[in-house]
Amino acid sequence: MSDRMTPAARGDRVLAGYAWLVLALLVLPLIALIPISLGDSPTVSVLPDKLSLRWYREVLGGAEWRSAFWWSLATASVATLISTSIGYLGAYAIVHSQSRLKGMLEVLMLMPMMVPTVIVAFSTYVLATWMPANATWLMISVGQGLLGLPVATLIIAASLRGIDGTVIRAAVSLGGDRRQVFAFVTLPMAIHGIVSAAALSFLIAFDELLIAVFLTRPGIETLPVRIYDSVTYELTPAIAVVSVFLMALVCLAMLAGEVIRRLAANAAVNAPQ
């Protein structure tokens, strides 16, 4: 430390170092999953004695992990469809309605986020008992869709609020009908919000554990359920391999979000005035 440094400046430097340390502690444990996944023995270790792709082969070649992945993909995709479409309808009503009841609608849409997840899972379990047994996977999607709904609604509502009403009126007075205005004005201007909402609800559904645990049947097992069971019964680097894939998925989603955001920003700048 130089003598010319004031105590305040030194304090700032300590604060900065501390803040970067906290960020490092948030990210480094996840990075540590990469060496763990490259281990050769069945025991998990951050510094494996010998690096190998053994567990990658085991996971990619194993029918159980693959089937779990496909189940997760299927339930999460349908869940995303549910939360994004219902979320859009709700966001539209919340943003454009002048009704006094819209506060109640907002609370209703946010309910699945306020109610503890285990209770949402419990009620989805009850719902599934009312439905035919072969609709179980669809009920998993419905429950996961409910969990993503509040986030989707909030994000889409924020992007709809950002649309200038005069643009819509201009489109209408230029002769656009309802479908054209939606397809060529509202949708492109809200697309960033809709895509972010879809990406977030997909991640929420894809990572969801309790609903899938409650509704799981022989032959229907999602990835989180499989991970949960594996951690409980056999702690192997296979879980780290799956974790690395899940993190790659998150990176992909974040990258896609950023690309869409840039594209939307460019489109807004380049839009004909």
Next chain:
Amino acid sequence: MSDASLSPTVAPRRFLSSLAELQWLGVAVILVFLGVTFIAPLAKVLLLSVTGDDGGATLENFRGLLATSSLRPVLLQTAVTSLEVTLACLVIGYPAAIYLSRLNGWRASLTSVAILFPFLTSSLVRTFVFIVLLGRNGVFNSALEWLGVPGAPFKLLFNQIGVVIGMTYVLLPYMLLSLIGTMRKIDHTLLDAARSLGASRARVFWTVYVPLSLPGVAAGAIITTILGFGYFVTPAMMGGPGERMIAQMVEQRILVMYDLPGAATISVVMLVIVLTTYAAAARWLGLSRLMRPQG
């Protein structure tokens, strides 16, 4: 949109009224969907909690639960754990957020990536890695032994400390996002004004900065406490055998004991606690602020 009637053309007005019809249709779809998939099953859960063995209405479930079962210690344990985790998140997060909220350009982008990446990664994955790191032969204990810390290696797994560490790691991003969102909006000219009026740096911090950041502290603390209260993944994976947290009690009753009225009764107790907290917090801070941890 409200000034549409001032527009010289008639088309927008007709357009808007047709939109209003469509909007009602949308609301109807939402009400039917949520009514069937969420409200009705939730009502059934409430009903289960007041149904006796003979099928009649009774409060016996609640009386039994409060009098005899293990609800009270678990409830206490859950509340203590969620408060400990919230306190840990706040103590760790607050100083870091002060610095991180001041950043611009690529440093700010790096900060949001470093927070959002764990935030979006599956909580199962985040809990799993902590099981590996905190193990007896894990990195954490090895580092402590290497440093010569007396008593190392510690037992950090399958006990309360492990659960608190794991949950703090999982919930810290919520706290950081809430704090940074509020601190970003603090007008730094106010701090300069206080300084130029002769206040010391410490005094400016405690009497100007901290009060201005309180909404973020409150929102972050409430979100962390409520999420921690209902948390399942981390306690179930790191807590060892037994029911440590209330969400595990519900899960055990549904999957292991097949006692749906029991699960419903505990759910109602949980629901009342959580919704009361939300209602009080929403009255104080506004619902929209609570629901947007991104600030």
